[in-house]
Amino acid sequence: MRRALLSLSLATIGGSSGCYVGTDADPSLSGTDSNGVGPDSDGADSSGGTDSDTGEPTEPPPPEVLERVGDAGLRRLTAVEYSATVRDLLGVEVDAALLLPEDWRQPFDNDYTTQNASGALIDGAELLASDVAELALEPGLRDATVGCTPAGPTDAACFQDFLTQFGRRALRRPMSDDDLARYGALISEAEETGDFYDAVNVAIRALLQHPEFLYRVEVGTPLDGVPDVFALNDYEVATRLSYLIWGSTPNDALLDRAEAGGLSNPEGIREAAEDMLLDERARIRIGRFHALWLGYETLPHGPDLSTAMQAETQALIDRVIFDDALPWQDLLRSDATYVDATLAEHYGLPAPTQPGWVDYGETGRRGLLSHGSFLSSMSKIDDSSPTKRGILVRTRMMCQVIPPPPPTVDVDMTEPEEGTCKEDFYKQQHLNAPGCVSCHALMDPIGFGLENYDHTGAFREVENDDESCVISGEGELDGRAFSGPSELSELLIDSGALNRCVAEQLYRFAMGRSELATVDDSFIDFVVEQNGAEGDFDFSALMLSFASEEAFRYRRNETAE
Amino acid sequence: MPRFRLSRRSLLRGTAGFAMALPALEIMSGTAHAGADIPKRYFVGFAGTSTSFPTFDYDLLKPDALGAGYDIKRALQPIADLGIRDEVSVVTDLEIPWGEEGSIPAGGRHIGWHAHSTAPLISGVRSISGSNESANGATSEVIAAERLGGDTLHPFLNYRVQAAYYRGSNGDGGDRGRITYRDEGGSIIPVDPIQSPRLAYESLFTGFVPPDPADAAAALSALRRRRSAVDLVLEDAQSLMTRLGTADKERMERHLDELRDLERRLDEVSAPTEGACELLPDPGEDPPIGGSVENGDTGGYESGGAYSDEEARATVLTDLMAMAFTCDLSRSGSMMYTMAQCFLNANPLFGAASDIHELGHYGVGGGEVGLNAVSDGVAWHVKHWGRLVEKLRDTQELDGSSLLDHTAMVMLFEGGWGFDPESGDALSVHSSENMAVLIAGRAGGLNAIGGQHISRPGGHPAQVVNSALQAVGIDHEMGEVSGTVDELFG
Structure with a gap:
């Protein structure tokens, strides 16, 4: 299923030129990305529906849509996304790049196949969470952070309100009853110290180390008869949208749309994306796409x-x-x-x-x-x-x-x-x-x-x-x-090559994956067809086509080579 | 005059996390512990530079004289300045073989120069291709940790001094920014270094509780909060695992393993510090990360670009590594002083308005000027590595021996000088001929007769690493490279 990046493009330019094809055309070139993503077996996880948190399979989309659904794996927030996310969550400024492992540029900084959890990541994330919690509870920000005024140091109701509100925004999904009970028990910290905000501090630290904060986790609902493809839920769609368009976390308005079921169809998604493009963050995000793509970050x-x-x-x-x-x-x-x-x-x-x-x-x-x-x-x-x-x-x-x-050429002999x-x-x-x-x-x-x-x-x-x-x-x-x-x-x-290439690069950035497969090409081709393979196109319209394309609401489990 | 200080094991395992009773430590009380049980320590340093200058058929690293009491030239000057010549052996005339893709020999590199010698140097396994710079075998600090780590807080510590790559549009270090890899059932996984001194400090001294009762109470309650948060997150991660597909499960498993490791470290509360084991002063905020400088922009180097105060970073990280060994918080460590093809600004380090890489390419001039500048670049690395040698030498173990007596440490350089198979030049710095490795410490009879200069024509640098591992009691050959340098033990 996965094709070597090289082979397609060689066909594109190499057909009549006879450009050198050396041993680098072997898969080891692309194989360099496989660090950390071990061989994956189709059969290994098909038992027991372990990929679903919702159990009941849902109706699959038409086959032509399924053919455009790309692989999606766990994606850690990049340092830049981390900083933007805590800024939007809490109004706190931190430079996550000082403490998190370096993000590779390929050329985009969000290729999840290059991310490997390490002690440096865990310790960096813990220290960052502690920094953010401190800053968010400084006098000027504290009330906004908590959202209610505790009647006393052990005001469990106010603490629950805080957890419900902040937890939803941090994890980009509602807190479950179990979450609320477990996190609610942190009020004991306030009982211990006599300071309500100590409990809040621990809760913020924990939520900012939660894997569903540090990573963009997509689980989805299984499809009837299609074992490897899953329908994203509305919150997962909201997260895809917000990191695509804003490079940051969904705000309450977007989460409200998700809660109201407004992101389960292309029309609703398009409407949300249109609003999001009006936000200042979209400018920064699209600027950053160009800067990484064209090499001037x-x-x-x-x-x-x-x-x-x-x-x-x-x-x-x-x-x-x-x-x-x-x-x-x-x-x-x-x-x-x-x-x-x-x-x-x-x-x-x-x-x-x-x-x-x-x-x-x-x-x-x-x-x-x-x-x-x-x-x-x-x-x-x-x-x-x-x-x-x-x-x-x-x-x-x-x-x-x-x-x-x-291999025999000295590329340094260019003086x-x-x-x-x-x-x-x-x-x-x-x-x-x-x-x-x-x-x-x-x-x-x-x-x-x-x-x-x-x-x-x-x-x-x-x-x-x-x-x-x-x-x-x-x-x-x-x-x-x-x-x-x-x-x-x-x-x-x-040239006729430009429009498709812009879409292809945007797709890499959107999916957090440099290496593309046939299904990815199908997605790109579909979007390009909508916006025109030649002649002028509108970049905002291209973003909207991405977001509202049916296949954007699904994910495919990574498959074996 | 060396100041002898007492090393000690300082950790107490809190059985219920924070049940903090701190009994007087009997193991510190004298002779009960003398002799046998002193743990071995292992350290490897890496410098992203070659050691000579184009057209020269020598370098200023290799001593003229063989054996003990070797003469010291410019690139090794810090060894004289620090007074550690008796502790450091210099193994020269080493070579990493090369080949074109598809015919790279065992332990060899791709003929393309930059960053292709790193993989065989640190792992002993040949590099794959001209487009792949990552190691293909586990690296020595990881191997050492598996055997020496015991129940230390950190099985190994891997730090990087150079804060950023500093070159090119959107340049990142990528594989050039790492020298640590582990073998997970045949998959070779890179391990990110800690490059923030602040993070290294916070991570290392997690369990230290100050002696002042009020401060101690505050520190313990901070630890309790951290532990509460991590406990919740562990539950969250475990419950998430059940909902993930195979590949994601594997990613989350690795995350969870590291999280469990943090949990374990939060459980281990250190005893009050005594002797040489002490809580170092907080290094404070990290120096800001500097921007790129265009080559030839002398003003850019003079005004401090391509620099994030690596001098201070190296000092802090070295102090932390030394204290980690002293307090027995870790027994294995690595320090990537600079990245492969190092673009760090040399001006703040020793007044050469260029970057380390460009010094080898007429960055501040040719002839003797160029050779001296490259040698100063080598010496900067040797100075910081040597500081660690000095600190370990001057720290006393329980039985009165020096900590260095139980340590083996090596210093690797990305290149040497000589033939460049890529260009055909006979005297190039893009060469893995005439490489040198420094090796210090006296564990296992290493350097028993003091530091020597040993010439080993055609030997592989990883053989020196094999020797260091042997010295700390690990019978392991790095990747495809067998053999040790036996003269180091005699």
């Missing part, structure tokens, strides 16, 4: 320049996707950009007195591909790399896969000798060498077309101040010539 520049570049791209995303509701493609076509004086000077644009929008004019820049954020991504350590920029465009924006170099210009060097080394040209012809010519922009996004006429190496700036994508980010953007928009 962190930038290798000083803080001022990095921050200005990230703000520039976020401002464009806010304007195109949210404020003006323009087609997503306008991110690539914008003829103005949001800069501060530092960044304007860096680009050679007129410096605004306040950070603001400046027209590109005749500079040759247009849209996101001319942002320093994008142009810094996948650079070499101290220069742009035409090859790596080609990889960036092919793999991230066209969702093609380029095989790694054959031209003194007196040789870089472009000539690349052409000699890569494009005139029989073993190299087939793959490098897919990458380097894309990078050549961006060479007038260095690895910081600054414009240049010559290579690294060497007047004898004038940059041609002439590039090529699949046989079509271009020069500069603006023309490359047009080619990408016309």
Whole structure:
């Protein structure tokens, strides 16, 4: 069922090119992700309905929907999601990245197949929970945290109210009677110390270490005659929605919708998702998707320049996707950009007195591909790399896969000798060498077309101040010539690969899984069909198609290879 | 003058969690415990750097003289400064073999350089491919913990000093940020290090109760609350298990195991500290994590980018590791000082405005300047590893011996210098020829005649690890690498 990521995409680009296919095309490439997810057997858990908490099987959806239901496993909150979640739950600011194990970027930071519970996680989560509990019970926040005023240190009714309200929000589902009884017994802590808030403190700590807080747990209801697929309940759908659109926990309004059964059909989900997209958190989340996807979440520049570049791209995303509701493609076509004086000077644009929008004019820049954020991504350590920029465009924006170099190639030998210009060097080394040209012809010519922009996004006429190496700036994508980010953007928009690739990347981010299978492709294809495989599409509409697609309300147990 | 201090076992097992009676500890009262039962300790350090500079056919690590009383050059200068030469042996001329994918030899690495030597170095098992940097066998601190751990609070401690990868767009360390792996029934599972000094401190001193009665009461009630919370969470996790599919069950089982481990640690209340075992001062909030610096941006290095006060982090984590051994809270540990292909800013460490990796590539200049800078980078690691040697040496066990007498510790470097099969260069730093490993401690007759320089042409660095394990009484060969360096024991 699971396909190697490589094989499909090789077919996409390799068909006529004869690009090198080496031993890396074996499954060991994708096998590197299998850490921690041991071999899973279909038969092993089919006995006794252990996958259900609700017992009674429900009617399955039509077969064409079932074919679009992807695998979903336990997903730990990333450090960024953790911080956002406790901010929304309690108004508390913590930097979870200081204490939680590092989240891998592949390129997204939420691939659950890379997550392995460790002592460092358990201890970090415990310390974070203790920090959060302390902060949430400081005088300014305490009343909001608890929600009622205890009549005395052992006011069990107020404690139950708190547990009912906060427990539901922390666990993203109602507290069961058993939960309330067990957590309610913590009032003994208040009896011991004479301080009601000591009991609250312990309850917050426990709930923030609860596996249903730390992980997004989906169980669902079994389907009649379909052993591996489960229908998510409304709360599970609410959680999927909120982490997809907000990168954070459902609020009371969303949980209320779930409680009222409002998320058990695509119409209800769409309605909820539309409201959620109006929230500020959606901007941050969608900005973060782009930053992880295109590689500018962190930038290798000083803080001022990095921050200005990230703000520039976020401002464009806010304007195109949210404020003006323009087609997503306008991110690539914008003829103005949001800069501060530092960044304007860096680009050679007129410096605004306040950070603001400046027209590109005749500079040759247009849209996101001319942002320093994008142009810094996948650079070499101290220069742009035409090859790596080609990889960036092919793999991230066209969702093609380029095989790694054959084992005998020294990938560090990319420094031209003194007196040789870089472009000539690349052409000699890569494009005139029989073993190299087939793959490098897919990458380097894309990078050549961006060479007038260095690895910081600054414009240049010559290579690294060497007047004898004038940059041609002439590039090529699949046989079509271009020069500069603006023309490359047009080619990408016309390539027919872009729309599906955006959906594919969003799917990886939404599902928390880099490696895709046939059922995942079916989901992506279905959504792409709704939004158009070519021509303009609206990113908010794409998000809504995801959320309200029937298959989004189901999950598949991970299956054996 | 070394200050001898008394090591002690400090843990009391609270039978009902917090039934805290703290009897005078008889085991501390003198000779009753002398001799045989002193536990062995094992430690492994890792530095993400090679040891020389392009075009040089030597390094400033390898002494000229063989045997005891070896001469000390720039890269090992801290060994002289700390006065620990008698405790540290230097094994040189080691080599990790290499091969192309599909023909990587036993204990070997993929010919692609960066981070591919780490897997065979730490596990003794060959790396898989050019696209995989993870180890394929259990690592030595985990193996040591299984045999030495006993009922210590932490079977092993794995810390990392370098707080972030510091390089590239959205760069994360990935496998470059880990040196700890365990074997779970044939699946090799990476184990995240603790990289927060604050977390390491809180985790290590969980059960310590201050002597002042009021403070002790507060500490005990804090422990009780933590335990109450974890008890509830354990119940929650167990009940969740029954509702999960197979793969999720496996994930939650691992989480539950670690949670049970925390519960166990919360049950173990330490006795009042005495002798050398003491509650260290709280290191406070962690230094903030620094941002990336662009290569060549001298100003960026000078203004302190790519740096999260690793100097302070290394100091705190070393102090904690030493105290963990002293108090017998753990008997096995590892410290990843820097990640493979280390992009840590060298400027705050020793005034070279570049990162550690780039020092080996003309980051601050070539020739002697470059070689000296790389050597200073090596020396920075040796200094912190050496501080641990010094601390253990200066801690006295119950029978009057030094804690180091019961310890074996090694220091591994990502690379050496010499032939780079990838480029064909004869004198490259992208090379696993001419590697060196430091090994200290006197457990099991190790370094019986003091620190020596031993040349072992063509030997594998993991053979030094095998020797360290042998010294602490563990007859184990790392992965595919057999043999020990017998001269270390004679």
